[in-house]
Amino acid sequence: MGVMEFFSPGVIAVLGSCVLFLFFRWKNLRGPPCIQGWVPWIGAGFEFGKAPLEFIEKARIKYGPIFTIFAMGKRMTFVTEEEGINVFLKSKHVDFELAVQNPVYNTAWIPKNVFFSLHEKLYVLMKGKMGTFSTHQFTGQLSEAFHEQLEDLGARGTVDLNDFVRHLLYPATVNTLFKKGLFPTDERKIKEFYQHFKTYDEGFEYGSQLPEWLLRNWSKSKRWLLTLFEKNIDEIKAHKSVAGHSRTLVQAVLDVVETESRQHSPNYGLLMLWASLANAAPIAFWTLAFVLAHPEVHKTVLEAISSVFGTTGKDKIKVSDDDLKKLLLIKWCVLEAIRLRAPGIITRKVVKPIKILSHTVPPGDLLMVSPFWLHRNPKYFLEPDSFKPERWKEANLDKNAFLDGFMAFGGGKFQCPGRWFALLEIQICIILVLYKYDCSLLDPLPKQSCLHLVGVPQPEGRCRIEYKQRT
Template sequence: MWFDIWREPTFTLGKLNSFELDIRTGLIFIFSVLILIYFERYHDKKAPPSCGGWIPWLGCAVQFGKQPLGFIKRKSQEFGSIFTLYVAGERLTFLTDPKDFHYFFDNSDVDFQQAVQVPVQNLASISRTQFYKYHTKLHDMVKGRLGPVRVGPLGSTLSGQLNQQFDKHIDLTEPQDLMMITRRSMYASVLNTLFGEGNPLVHEKADYEEFLKRFITFDNDFELGVKLPSIFLPKWTAAKNYFLKRMALTFQQMRGQNTQSDKLNMVDALWDKLDGDEVTHKFGMLVMFASIANGVPAAYWMLTYILTNEIVREKVLKEINDVFKDWQGNGDCTIDEEDLKKLTYLKCCVYETIRLRSEGIIGRKVVKDTQIKGYNVAAGTMLMISPYWSHRDERYFTEPEMFKPERWENSNTDIPGFVAFGGGRYQCPGRWFGMMSMQTFVAMFFLKYTCTVHSPIPAPSLIHLIGVQHPTSEFLISCSKKA
C-alpha cells in the first residue's frame, strides 16, 4: 500500500535503490509545492489575520470541527472583529462585530445565491440552471404568500390541525419527550396547512411514521449531506430520494385542491410560478424542508424555556387565560388572527427564543475582490457572520444567556446584533409564518393541557452550525387535559 514507504526506519540515501529514490524525491517535491501554495495564501499583507494549520488543504478543520462555535469565539478574541479560517479547502472570513454587518448584507461584491446554489443542488437535486432560473421567483412567491398580511388567517387552519395532532400524539398515561411531541404534532400540522389536508406526505398513519423516521435522519445529517458525496451518507441519500418521490406524488394529487380558507395551496402557487413536473416538486421539497427544519425545534425550545421558568410561565398562562376566557376545549376550537394579536407577551417569547436558538453561522460568497475594514478579501472567499454570537453581544442584550422575553416588550427588533432572519434581498421569506407557527403551537398546547416537568432543560448541540440547535438529551413531561 501507499503508506508502506513510510515504514522504513532510516532514510539513508546509500540504502535506496533508484526506484525508491525517485518515489522519495517525488514526494518531497509534491510536499514542497503544497507548502509553497500554502504560504502563498499569505502573500497579501493586507489580508485579514488568519488561522490555518500545518496541512495546507485541511487547515484548521480538525480544531474547528470539534467545537465550531467555541472555536469561532476564541478566534474572535484572538484576532478581533475580522479574521479568516482555512477549513478543508475553503476560506471563511468572519465578521463578528454587528456594526460591520452592512459589509455582509449590503455589499454588491458579496452574493447570497452563489453561496447556497451547491447546497440546494445537493439537497433537492435542483440543477445549477434550474436554480438560477427559478430561485428568485420562488423566494418572492413565498414572501408574498406567507407575508404578514396573508399569514394571519392561516393561524386558524394551523391551530385546528394542532388541536387534532395533539390528541393523536400526546400520551396522557406516561411521560414523553417534548421533542418527539413537537415533531409529531407540528410536522403534520404545518404540511397540511401549506400543502392541503390529506396530502400524501402525512395523511396515512404508515406514511407518516415513515416520514418521521426519514425526516429525522435527513434533518440530523443535513449539514454533511449537502457537502459530501452521496456515497458517504447512504441513509441520508435514501431519505432524500424518498422525499423527492413523495413530493412528486403530493404535487400530482394535491394540484387544484384549494383546501384553505384563503385559497392558499402551496402546490398551486408553485405550479403557477415554475414550469413543469420536472422541477416543481423539487422546489416543493425546499419549501417542505424550510417550513419545518427550523420552526419545529424553535417551537420546542420556546415551550421548554417557558416550562422551566416559573415567572415566565405564569405570565404566559395568565395572558392566554385572559384572551381565551370562553375557550370550550372541544375539537373544533381554533386560534384566529385576532387572538394572536392579543398574545403580545407570547410573541416576546418567540423573539427571545429565536435570539437564543438561532443559526450558528450564515454565509455569502465574495464574487469580486473587495475591501472590508481596510482588509483585502479575495473573490471566492465565503464571508460569514454568526447569529449565535451576535445575539449574545452584551452591548445589545444584557444578561445574554438569560431567557428574558421582557427585552422585546417595546417591539423594537431593529437591533444591530439581531439577525435571526438574515437580511438584504433574500431575507427569510417565511419568517412571518414561522413566528406565527411558534406562537400558535404554544398557545394551543397550554389551552389543552397542564403538564409536569421531569427533566432539567437540555443543553443544545453546538456541533452543527446550520439551523436551530437540537437538544442533546430528552426533556420529559407528563400531560393531562384541562378540565
C-alpha cells in the same frame, strides 16, 4: 555551464513552489488572520468539525472581529462586529445565491441554472404569500389542524418534548402549506415519514457539503422523500381545482417552477418541506422548554391565555389575529427563544474584493455571520445568556421591526420569506397546548448541541414533559 544546470527539474519545481507560496503569503498580509492547519485541502477541518460553534467563538477571542477559517478546501471569513456586519448586509460585492447554489444542488438535486432562473421569482412569490398582510388567512387552518393533532394525544401522558412538538407541527404545517391530507395518517407510514425526515434533517449540513457516497443513510432518506413527492406531485397540483379550497402556497410555487422545469417540481417540494419544518419545530420545542423552565414566565403566560380564552381547556378555540395582539407575551417568548437558539451561521459569497476594517477579503471567500454569537453580544443584548422575554417590549413589533442585532432570519435582500408564517404557527401551537394542558418538565432544560452550524440547534439530550388535560 550555466548555473541552472546544477539544479534538477525537481529542485527547480520545489524552489518555484516555495517562491509562489511566499509571494501569496506576502500578498495576503492584508487579508484577515487565517486559521489553516497543516494538512492540504482539509486545513482546520478536523478541529473545526468537532464543535464548530465553540471553534468560532475561540477564534474571535484570539484573532479579533474578523478572521478566516480554511477547512475542506473552503475559505470562510467570519465578521463579528458592526462594520463587518454592515458590509455583509449591504455590499454589492457579496452574493447570497452564489453562496447557496451548491448546497441546494447537493440536498435537493436542483441544477444551478434552474435555481438561478427561479430563485428571485419564488422569493417574491413566497414573501407575498406569507408576508405580514397575508398570514391572517392561515389562522383558521392552523387552529383546526392543531386541534386535530391534540385530540390524538389523549387526556394525559409523558413524552419527550421534541416528539410532542413534531407530532403537532409536522402534520399541521404540511397539510396547510402543501395539501390537506398529504401528511400520512396510518401509524406505520407516519413513523416511516418521521424517521426519514429526521435522518435527512440531521444530515442536511453534511449532505450539503460532502459526497453522497459518504452518507448512505442520509442519501437513502433523501431519495425516499423525493419519491414521496414524485408520487404525490400531480395530486398536489390538482388540489387547486377542488371546489371550496383555495390554492396552497406550494401549488403557487409549483406553477412558477413549471414555467422553467417541470421535471424539478418534486425537488422543490423536498426543499420546501425541509425549509418549512427544519427550524419551526425546534423553535417551538425551545420556546415551550424555556417557558416551562421559568415558573414566573409560565405563570404569566397562563394568566394571559386565560384572560383571552377563559380557564377551561375543553373548548375548541380558534386563535385569531386579534387574540394574538392581546397575547404579545407569547410572541416575546418565541422571539427570545429564537434569539437564544439562533442558527450558527448565515453566509454570502464574495465576488469582488471587499475592505473590512484594515483587511481585504478576496473574491471566492464565503463571508459568514454567526447569529448565534451575535445574539450573545452584550452590546446588543444585556444579560445575553438569560431568557428574558420582556426585553422584546422595546422592539417595534407593530411595524415588524426586531431588536438591533437580531439576525436569526438572515438580513439584507434575502431574509427568510417564511418568517411571519413560522412565528404565527409557533404562537398558535403554544397557545393551544397551554390552553388545553397543564404541562411540566420532568428533566432539566437541555443544552443546545454545538455540532451543527446550519439551522436552529437541536437539544443535547432528552427533555421529557408530563401533560394533563385541564379540568
